[in-house]
Every structure is written in structure tokens, then in C-alpha cells.
Amino acid sequence: MRNARWVVGLGLAVWMGWGLGVAVYGQTMETSEGQTPINQEANDMKTTELMLFSLPYGFTSSPVDIHVYLSTQFWNYEYQALGKYANEGSSASGHSTIIPYSGYIDLASRVREDLKVEAEFELYKGESIKVCRLRGVWQPKPWLALSLGRDFGIIGLQDKLYYPTSKYKLFTIPPFLHLNVIRYTGWWDSGAFLHGEVPFPFLSEDGKVNLDVSVANGPGSTAAVVKKNAQGYMYEYFHDTARQASDNNNDKPVAVRCSVAPWKGLEFGGSYLNAKWDPDDRYFAQYTFSHFLFNYDRITVVAEYGQLKLDTPADGKVTQFSGYIAAGYEIFKNLPYLEALQPVVRYEQMDSWKEDPTGKEFRESISAGLRYLPCKGWQIKMAYQVIQEPKGPKLDNNGFAAEAVFEF
Secondary structure: OHHHHHHHHHHHHHHHHOOOOEOOOOOOOOOOOOOOHHHHHHHHHHHHHHHHOOOOOOOOOOOEEEEEEEEEEEEEEOOOOOOOOOOOOOHHHOEEEEEEEEEEEEEEEEEEOOEEEEEEEEEEOOOEEEEEEEEEEEEEEOOEEEEEEEEEOOOOOHHHHOOOOOOOOOOOOOOHHHHHHOOOOOOEEEEEEEEEEEEOOOOOOOOEEEEEEEEEOOOOOOHHHOOEOOOOOEOOOHHHHOOOOOOOOOOOOEEEEEEEEOOOOEEEEEEEEEEEOOOOOOOEEEEEEEEEEEEEOOEEEEEEEEEEEEEEOOOEEEEEEEEEEEEEEOOEEEEOOEEEEEEEEEEEEEEOOOOOOOOOOOEEEEEEEEEEEEEOOEEEEEEEEEEEOOOOOOOOOOEEEEEEEEEO
């Protein structure tokens, strides 16, 4: 059955992409205004070609753009990795592990100038197919867009940092913040997502304020996992059981994210969500995040701080937090057989139970690595991470990770 789904999904992607151009993922929707005659002629030719492959129903001239990336990874972490329940660990969290590959196929079709639909599928480890994005986007103005369906939750920077191809994702292993704090429905959630932009011309003509608001299913979990174990460690993976296709309660929370981009390449802001996480709508989960992004010439900097405050059945209020700063500098750029070579570093802190007076859950880590881009569409990442426990027992959790990413 798994193989059948795999073949059907891949066949669908090839069929829909047959005879069509390759588009860069996330490219801003073009409008007919301001097109050159050459571009207009190319679009007319493309539409004519599409008519040859049109279905006997539905729209006959909706161009389909396709973006694909494949990722092959190798992890060699010690037994407890980032520390599942700190001193218990599991075989899945460490040791030498080769992930055969994961692939993403993103299909986007413009129904008309202000309306597009998008479907994104993950070929997870070559074993199963998951639906990621499945949405319709209405964009009546360049500065206003409404998305309905399954999309990224807007707290934090999931939509900017999830994909290995992102210029801000410098490392293969995500920070503790993304693995354990922010991931409230397996990265994606179902609902309505509104995006707006307001000009902010005080420093540059590119300056703007971004505002995102969503009404979605929100987090879901079970009361059984939010507890401490016999060694006094709080459960660190609150969202282990929160990867849900639908919702587990009646709460439909509102999330808000606001950021300021005074000029191109710089952005800073924050986001907030307060929701009920249990099936009976009794306990809350409050998310508060701040972020900073900088990308100019050869320098890339990304920093985030996030806090998840939980209302738990047995231990009252539990606060989990994590913060990190990652940076890279391209020492070589635009050379033959070398698009870029970028050493990268990351420092982060994490704590799965801030209220614990012993402080043994607090950890900090330093990662150092390299991003190598031989040519456009191909990059290789590798890094080694050292994790310290200043106030608790030393865990076996250091590790090395490498990744090769191809996109087309």
C-alpha cells in the first residue's frame, strides 16, 4: 500500500508538470501590469501549449509550476541526542542514522491573476507520502493575501526556516526551539491565514511592516505526556503526540505575528498564540516568540527566542524555552565550480522546565559547520554540535550531522 501511494504521488507530479516550466518555490505572484511585450508573448505561448494538455473539465489555461527538492542526511549523535526526558534517551534519538532521503514536490497553479492553488507533498524517507500544504491563496493586491486550507502556523519562523533550501537554515539539525517548542501540529495547521503589508518608508523605499493573523486548529496533545519522570525531569517533547491531521478539541485560537523590515535583508518582530491543548479544553498552551533576520552580501544572521508556557494537570504551570543565534559568512562566492562556501556557527540555550529549582533541565550548545554550494540547486551542509549541562548530570548527546540537498 505504501509503494502504491508513493507511485501515485510521484506519477501525479510528473503528469501535472509535463510540458511545463520549472518555477522557483515561493516566487511572488506576477500581475499582468508592467509586463514587457516579450514576457506577454511568452505567457501567451505557454497558455497555448497548456491548451493541448487541458482536461475535459475545469480550467483550461491554468499554468502549473513545480518545485522539487531531495534531501539525503546522515546523523551521528550520541545516545540521548538533545535529551528525551534528559536521562532516558532512546535508540531513535542517537547513534549513526542514515536517512535515505526525503523529497518535496510543490505544485502551484494560477486560476486567475489574483487566485492560485497549491498542493505540497512530502516523500518521507522514501516510505510514505504526507500532505503538507493544501491551500488556496487569494491575493487581490500585492500587499494583501488570504490563504485557506493547510499551511504553516504563523508563530515563529517555520515558513522561513523549515526547508533545507532556505538561506536562513544554516544547519541540518534544527535548534531545540524548532524541534520541541514551536512544532504544534507537525509544522502545518488547518485554518485561515491573512497576510498584510504596510509601507514603512522612513529608512528606505523597501521598508514595510508585515502583519500575519490566523484562525486555525491549534495545538493538540494528551494530558498523560505533560509530567515529570522518576528522575525529576519534565517531559521535553510536549508535541510528540501533536502531529495531527485534524483537531482534538473545540478551541480555534487566533495567532498573530508582526515584523518590521526597515530595508531589504533585515527583519525583526514577534508572534503570539494562546490556545487550549487538551481534548476537554481545560489546559492552555501559550506561545511567545521573537525573531531577527539579517542577510546582506556575504553575511547571514538568524536569531530567535521562544517560550511555551503550559498549564498541566499534575505540575501546575510549566515553562519551556529556547533561544539561539546562528551566523555564517561566505568566504568564497561566485567562483567556477563554487557558488559559495560559508562557515557557520550557532549558539543556543534550552530548558524544558524553567520552574525546576535544581535547574538540571537547562542546557546550552555550540555548533560549528560548513555550507558548500558547488553550483546552483545543490548544497552540502555539515556540522558538529557540543551540548553542555551546567547544573545537571552530563548527558551523552553530542553529535555530527551532514546533508546533501538538490532542488529543481
